[in-house]
Amino acid sequence: MTTDARRAQTTRGLPEGAPRRGRGPRGEYAKSEGTRRAILDAALDVFAESGFRAGSIREVATRVEMSEAGLLHHFRSKTALLQAVLDHREEQSRAILNFDAPDGLETLHGLVTLTVHNASTPGVVELYCTLSAEAISPDHPAHEYFARRYSQGRDRLAQAFERIAAMGRLAHGVVPYRAAVATIALMDGLQLQWLLDPSSTDMAESLREFLARLVLDFGSSAEAED
């Protein structure tokens, strides 16, 4: 069997009602992309419900009516699937976050909204928390992913703080880059305590309180979060 034939076979796992695309190279690509997205949606659900240790590739495959081998054709390993899930989650987060909002405050309020959203998906938060800790080790397959992700997150958040500084709204002595590091650190640490004991902390409220010490009149524009 040729590679193309194998690919065509494995993409048959799409739900019966999935739209049929053309048969040319573009149609194949679109179909394969559709399959990938269906797998990622299912994986996000499975990991969010069961955590990433208990959530199995088999369960994800079942939900998209595909064999395990078929799924592994799209994502070569559980780790690859996990990373793709995290990328997928990042895309969803970006819709909430608005890193490039012109006044920076919108980005910070987006972080609070994102935290409210996270509190409704403990499985995804656990996945993220456990995997990022595992990935500290330089030989972990997700190490580069997390190192890059944090580096980019710090830079983009620092830019938001810089725009707030330009508006004259930063509290005395706040340095944008260090504020970005601390904000991300607080969010990660709150997640750990919340996962260990959900009653220990209101993550969004704690983040809002923290940001209100860095940004003048931060609370007064809280309506932007809704």
Place this chain on the structure above:
Amino acid sequence: MTTDARRAQTTRGLPEGAPRRGRGPRGEYAKSEGTRRAILDAALDVFAESGFRAGSIREVATRVEMSEAGLLHHFRSKTALLQAVLDHREEQSRAILNFDAPDGLETLHGLVTLTVHNASTPGVVELYCTLSAEAISPDHPAHEYFARRYSQGRDRLAQAFERIAAMGRLAHGVVPYRAAVATIALMDGLQLQWLLDPSSTDMAESLREFLARLVLDFGSSAEAED
């Protein structure tokens, strides 16, 4: 072979120069305690140097001139050894921390000093970070340990903030319990970023800056950290 005979044999792994104690039950106990401490010191070194995945029980056993089986007589599994190492580290930390200092400020400065100390032992910090994330899962052998540890840490740190409040030194609007949650969260999150990229953050400086926003004139008593 009786259990006692087996125990006597396994504790022979002590370094040659180790002091001989009496042969009565108290002497046996003291000898066994001495062996446990020697194992924990070695394990802390091994995990601090290699991380806890790469650090092996075999390597720890070698350092205390003991067989792997002999070591497993004192700590029944790698997980049990890890937990004991964390307890051991907690004892060391307590010497720096002074949770019961009468004015509370000493406790906060102790946290900064502890963070400076942590920055010199990345392996131990990685061990702690990875294990706490793994332990989120309720069926993980260290789950209860971490849930209890965080709960106690929050309560004791909240008490320190309460003592600072009684001195009239808390910034406007700071609630002791929530300040404790946020302080611990920040410390944990900083560790993650620092482990992924040591150049990304000065953990102690970031913590000091955070505390200076919660406590009036916090910096002015910074000499307490030396």
